[in-house]
Structures are given as C-alpha cells and as structure tokens.
Amino acid sequence: MVDRLARAAGDGDVAVVRRLLGSGAEVDGPVRAGRTALDLAVHAGHAETVGVLLAAGADLRQRAGEYAESTPLCLAAMCGHTAVVKVLLEAGAPTGAQGRMGYVPLVLAATTGEQGHPHIVDLLLRHGVDINRVMKDKTALEWAAGFGLVQMTHHLLARGATPTAKALSEARAGAKRSLKAAVNYALVIDALHATGVEG
Known part of the structure; x- marks a missing residue:
C-alpha cells in the first residue's frame, strides 16, 4: 500500500x-x-x-x-x-539550515534555475526569513553574485540584501572562471558598485 x-x-x-x-x-x-x-x-x-x-x-x-x-x-x-x-x-x-548538507531554502530559491526563483524568495521573506541568512559562509546575494545571476542580484538588492565586499569578490572570481559569462558578471559587479560597495 x-x-x-x-x-x-x-x-x-x-x-x-x-x-x-x-x-x-x-x-x-x-x-x-x-x-x-x-x-x-x-x-x-x-x-x-x-x-x-x-x-x-x-x-x-x-x-x-x-x-x-x-x-x-x-x-x-x-x-x-x-x-x-x-x-x-x-x-x-x-526555514533555517537543514538536511544533511545544511541547505538554506532562501539561498536555494535564489540560486537554482536560470535566474533563481524570485517569487519563492519573496514568499520566504514574507514569512520572516532573514535575507542575509548564511549558507556555507555566504549569503544568498553572495551566492547569486558568484553564479553571475544578474536579475537575482538586482532582486535581492532591491529587497534589502546587504551588499558586501565578499559578493564583489565572488563575482570577480566567477568572471575569471567563465569568460563566456563575462557580460553577466560585469553587470553583477556594476550593480554592486552602484550600492557603493568596494573591495
């Protein structure tokens, strides 16, 4: 049965x-x-x-x-x-870190799929999830920047994610790893620079 x-x-x-x-x-x-x-x-x-x-x-x-x-x-x-x-x-x-891998639902929503899942990010935030919650020492914004996710980077910043030097560093490292995605990483870096973050 x-x-x-x-x-x-x-x-x-x-x-x-x-x-x-x-x-x-x-x-x-x-x-x-x-x-x-x-x-x-x-x-x-x-x-x-x-x-x-x-x-x-x-x-x-x-x-x-x-x-x-x-x-x-x-x-x-x-x-x-x-x-x-x-x-x-x-x-x-x-909504915190869970499972054998210590996954954080907000980070997964922000970084899976082609540009993450903004509706799920918003739903989690409406349920009181901290936008700066960390998974494996990185926030959702830092993960998104490292993956070159332009739309999600903008979305998270608009929703109040803290721009960090680490996010900038992740985007720069990603640009070096993937020349094909250089344009995306440049846009992510521009978005972070526009917040005044340096590093």
Whole structure:
C-alpha cells in the first residue's frame, strides 16, 4: 500500500491518496528507493497532495530528494514550486539550515534555475526569513553574485540584501572562471558598485 500511496502522490492523484490514507497506509512509509509520498509530491509540485499528506501527519522535517540530502521545503524551493513552498510554510516548515548538507531554502530559491526563483524568495521573506541568512559562509546575494545571476542580484538588492565586499569578490572570481559569462558578471559587479560597495 505504501508503494501505491507514493505513486499516487507523485502523480498528484489526490483522490487515491485520500483513499489509501483512509485505508491505513503509512503516510511516511518509504518506498524501495527510500523516498516517501511527501517527498515525491513535493518534487512533482503537487501542492494539494502535499497539503493532504501534511494533514495526515507527514513529517515536515523528513529527508527528501533523490539522495535524502534535502528536506521538503528545500526541495520545493530548488524546483521552483511556489504553491508547494506556500503550503509547507503555512504548515510550519523550518526555514533555517537543514538536511544533511545544511541547505538554506532562501539561498536555494535564489540560486537554482536560470535566474533563481524570485517569487519563492519573496514568499520566504514574507514569512520572516532573514535575507542575509548564511549558507556555507555566504549569503544568498553572495551566492547569486558568484553564479553571475544578474536579475537575482538586482532582486535581492532591491529587497534589502546587504551588499558586501565578499559578493564583489565572488563575482570577480566567477568572471575569471567563465569568460563566456563575462557580460553577466560585469553587470553583477556594476550593480554592486552602484550600492557603493568596494573591495
């Protein structure tokens, strides 16, 4: 029954998920690959299914992701699933460093995808997350600058991220590593210089 629950959750089949839970399926029972129904529903972006699983007692802090390196909120933030992030936050998901890798949801939202996920960044900030929270000794802005993410750099600065000499240093180091992205890094450096930061 756990395999059927996980499959239905991954498919977003809310009716089947409800029926299986009502029949006694273990909400956080892992399938052969070690992933749970909540993990698979989050990964696939099925917000309603996530809500049903949480209401049935699914653990917000469980390990998630292909290698169990993440958590439901981190996975949703990385995948860009805004509606799922909203459901998890409203259910009380933790927003600090989490999972085996010490991931910070805000940093993941700011740096995954082509230009990060600004809507998720904003949602996390509305839930009181500190924009200058650090993951592996760098803030979201410093990570974004290091990746040459022009739009996200501007977005974070507009939302009040602290411009730092470290962000500038990360952008300069990125420019040296990737000549193909030189234009992007130049724009990031310009944005940081415009704030008055030096280094």
